[in-house]
Amino acid sequence: MILTAALSRTQAGKDVGIVNRIGEWGISLTDSVEDALEQGQPDVWIDFTTPEQVKRNVELAIDAGVRPVVGTSGLTEEEIKQLDERCREQGIGGIIAPNFALGAVLMMVFASKAAKYLPDVEVIEMHHDQKLDAPSGTAMKTAELISREREEKKQGHPEEKETLEGARGGYRDGFRIHSVRLPGLVAHQEVLFGGPGQLLTLRHDSMNRESFMPGVKLAVEEVMNRTGLIYGLENVMDL
Numbered sequence: 001m002i003l004t005a006a007l008s009r010t011q012a013g014k015d016v017g018i019v020n021r022i023g024e025w026g027i028s029l030t031d032s033v034e035d036a037l038e039q040g041q042p043d044v045w046i047d048f049t050t051p052e053q054v055k056r057n058v059e060l061a062i063d064a065g066v067r068p069v070v071g072t073s074g075l076t077e078e079e080i081k082q083l084d085e086r087c088r089e090q091g092i093g094g095i096i097a098p099n100f101a102l103g104a105v106l107m108m109v110f111a112s113k114a115a116k117y118l119p120d121v122e123v124i125e126m127h128h129d130q131k132l133d134a135p136s137g138t139a140m141k142t143a144e145l146i147s148r149e150r151e152e153k154k155q156g157h158p159e160e161k162e163t164l165e166g167a168r169g170g171y172r173d174g175f176r177i178h179s180v181r182l183p184g185l186v187a188h189q190e191v192l193f194g195g196p197g198q199l200l201t202l203r204h205d206s207m208n209r210e211s212f213m214p215g216v217k218l219a220v221e222e223v224m225n226r227t228g229l230i231y232g233l234e235n236v237m238d239l
């Protein structure tokens with residue numbers, strides 16, 4: 001794979017390798033998506049930007065015939081549908097993955113299987129304190145996969161009341177998602193299943209950002225041979 005361009009507002013004009021402390025690469029960072037898409041005829045647009053920026057970036061990439069591989073969280077279901085249609089119109093593939101760590105994908109898939117037999121579940125996601133969105137994209141995708149397998153159920157005591165607002169976390173499809181933000185954390189998630197006399201805990205930890213790279217590489221290879229936008233790396237893994 002060859003890096004053709006790289007995007008940044010704050011470091012625009014500087015060499016991407018120097019900024020990342022891996023020696024000079026001869027590629028200047030740009031703050032223009034249009035310029036980045038024109039440099040070196042790229043096949044793939046890799047996006048880890050912000051929830052505000054990602055939609056525009058991906059639309060411009062697709063319109064230029066460049067396949068999106070997106071890690072940025074925050075796209076709505078409706079936006080993903082629109083982007084899928086745009087990819088199909090252009091006859092190109094794309095992947096949006098809420099989490100590129102293969103272990104995290106396995107955790108989500110295992111959680112959906114467990115929910116069939118242990119429908120009482122809560123999700124606790126833990127991230128670094130610079131994260132902009134809550135809950136994480138991973139937690140939302142976990143909830144989506146769990147809901148597909150879990151019988152409909154409203155958990156907990158029907159008369160439960162919060163004496164401190166938010167104490168029971170966010171509510172989705174009958175169960176709770178809790179978001180923890182602390183310096184020192186990278187990206188972590190526990191899925192807790194409770195049953196009479198038993199507790200099953202599935203946990204995944206990203207210790208650093210290297211954890212996402214094998215999944216990004218897999219996605220970049222896959223989009224070259226597909227048409228339409230795939231949501232979730234589990235859809236291209238042999239599970």
Ligand SMILES: NC(=O)C1=CN([C@@H]2O[C@H](COP(=O)(O)OP(=O)(O)OC[C@H]3O[C@@H](n4cnc5c(N)ncnc54)[C@H](OP(=O)(O)O)[C@@H]3O)[C@@H](O)[C@H]2O)C=CC1
Nearest residue numbers: 007008009010011048049053071072073097098099100212
């Ligand atoms: N799916 C996955 O596996 C993963 C997903 N993520 C997601 O990726 C996103 C980014 O997270 P993270 O890496 O922590 O955030 P960072 O703030 O570390 O990185 C965001 C990057 O995008 C650049 N950027 C943002 N907006 C613009 C813009 N308008 N023009 C040019 N460059 C821009 C920033 O550069 P500058 O500030 O210089 O503009 C920066 O380099 C989040 O949504 C996060 O949830 C993160 C890790 C893994």
Ligand SMILES: O=C(O)C1=N[C@H](C(=O)O)C[C@H](O)C1
Nearest residue numbers: 073098099131136137138187
């Ligand atoms: O912001 C992050 O760091 C991460 N974001 C993604 C998410 O929202 O789930 C993936 C991973 O958890 C890291």
